[in-house]
Amino acid sequence: MVGYDPTTDGRSISKIEVAVAGSVSGLVTRALISPLDVIKIRFQLQIERLSRRDPGAKYHSILQATRQILREEGPTAFWKGHIPAQLLSVGYGAVQFLSFELLTELVHRATAHDAREFSVHFVCGGLSACMATLTVHPVDVLRTRFAAQGEPRVYRTLRDAVVTMHRTEGPSVFYKGLTPTLIAIFPYAGFQFSCYSFLKSASDWVVPASGKQNGAALQRPVGLRPAGAAGGGRPGLLQGPGSQPAEGGALHGLGVLLVLSVFPARMVMGESGREEYKIQSFDADTQQLLKTALKDPGAVDLDRVANVIVDHSLQDCVFSKEAGRMCYAIIQAESTQAGQSVFRRGLLNRLQQEYQAREQLRARSLQAWVCYVTFICNIFDYLRVNNMPMMALVNPVYDCLFRLAQPDSLSTEEEVDCLVLQLHRVGEQLEKMNGQRMDELFVLIRDGFLLPRGLSSLAQLLLLEVIEFRAAGWTTTPAAHKYYYSELPD
Known part of the structure; x- marks a missing residue:
């Protein structure tokens, strides 16, 4: 080529x-x-x-x-x-x-x-x-x-x-x-x-x-390593500073640190592997539309497919966490079969529309806003070109994370959860693309950590963990793992 x-x-x-x-x-x-x-x-x-x-x-x-x-x-x-x-x-x-x-x-x-x-x-x-x-x-x-x-x-x-x-x-x-x-x-x-x-x-x-006898096999879409795949133990209960339990009632925050202990790693499925997507929440017609788009993109309206995926990602945070994998698979299938990028253009145009109206989206529904940030970070993580993230998505992703680091967002545990999870997922990639903006983002996070009030103990713990995570070169050191996580025997 x-x-x-x-x-x-x-x-x-x-x-x-x-x-x-x-x-x-x-x-x-x-x-x-x-x-x-x-x-x-x-x-x-x-x-x-x-x-x-x-x-x-x-x-x-x-x-x-x-x-x-x-x-x-x-x-x-x-x-x-x-x-x-x-x-x-x-x-x-x-x-x-x-x-x-x-x-x-x-x-x-x-x-x-x-x-x-x-x-x-x-x-x-x-x-x-x-x-x-x-x-x-x-x-x-x-x-x-x-x-x-x-x-x-x-x-x-x-x-x-x-x-x-x-x-x-x-x-x-x-x-x-x-x-x-x-x-x-x-x-x-x-x-x-x-x-x-x-x-x-x-x-x-x-x-x-x-x-073609010597044709190179198409690389399958990358997926997420299942929880518990790394290490012999499984994530345990969150321990706060001084081994005191963190403030309760925040299932989102607890889930964040549980996930972080075995943070998703990329893997490439073999040729015999089979991708499964969580589309059971769609109606039967939409499920068929998505399945057809994955197998034969030219047979469906790809602009409609892009809108369906984005709309559902804004409503379902579980789906938004893996929608990028599905989008990647459709883009690969369309590129291979037709050499076109109709779905990719439609997806990026819709992401841009939601990005421009992000403040209205947050005011209308905090859940939809968190789902959108999760989705755009997921897309940023998957749509890699030449093993590098898409330059066009770098600043929009940064802007969303900056919004999550504002004082009013840090007082909401759902947004703190989202901020920390996405930094664990794409923080290292973002810093390579624009280190100055990452420095500015962590200034906001450190300032937020020192807020005199409005920040729960769990939110403080999450922010402290991600600050140390970046300081250690985007890895969790054994000491940090021991401090922030405990493991239960199998």
Whole structure:
């Protein structure tokens, strides 16, 4: 796959490998087509018509030109200017493929567009070619001068050519013809990349991946490790400072620390594994809609599916905790079968709508607000591209967590529970994406921990635990585990 492919989920090659592959492909291609390139330049520089009928024409066909050059200048003439040509090809290939990879990844992460769309490949392909042209155009001018000169030679060496051209024509000579080159190269490269993407998608549609002998198996959606899977014991009762029981009545807070002791870890299910989703709370028609979307996304209205999932996530906190896994599976299925991103766009658009109205949502229903934060963090955790979170979701997730860290929210144990759980889930990822905002968030949390009133003992304990959790590098140290949790024997 040329360009960024979100379905690889971290299994794609590195940026250095992309640049090296582009360079090597340029080197090999240049060595093979150099004779034709020399003949092309000779044809372009010939004023007379390329015809036998014109007595002044030196070249009038490819075969005749090949024989003429071979007879007059020898076989090495077909590789005149080969050194600058190789510098051109190696540099051009590296810059073009690397910039195309980076641009398509940027579009996928920062916008609602899929990196494999025809329009994305056209624009990114054209821009990457322009970047490469700007980088290597001086070498292209040198290569053209060498290939065009006959005998006797005007330029003996590459250094001689650079010095002579700079002295006689000035530095601007190395960018002669840049404007028409850029105008021509943008649509040329744009259609090259986009048509390749289209034909590859058509090939995948005609010959499904399951029918290809060496096709890579699609990585299954990642899931959550069941509680109790880590360690031999199971989470026990919460012990407060000085081994005094925390204030009772807060089942949410107790549940938070119970979950944190075996905080969900990601795992990849094997090919024989089977994903199960908690959709029993839906009516029969909606269950069938979701099952169809998971198996054959093209057969249903994916915008409706996105709205159904978001609506239910705002009502059911249990479902909101795993809805991201379902969304990831639908996105993967749609991408594999149709190479499109209708569901992904619909999902992100709906998340944006709810995000913009988050204060109204919180005022209307605290439960719906907590469910929304849980859901968007779940989506942020699952929709990873190239093993990195989506850039477009970083600030919205931060803004939601900042809202949970305000004094009025910290006085509500449900919101404190949500804040701590989500920081355990995505805090480390968020800090890698924007460490400054994480510092600011924990300033709020520390200030909230010191509130003179309005904060329950359980909320204080939760905030203290997450402060220590981050200070320990987003891990729970043995001492912290012993302090905050107790384990009962099996």
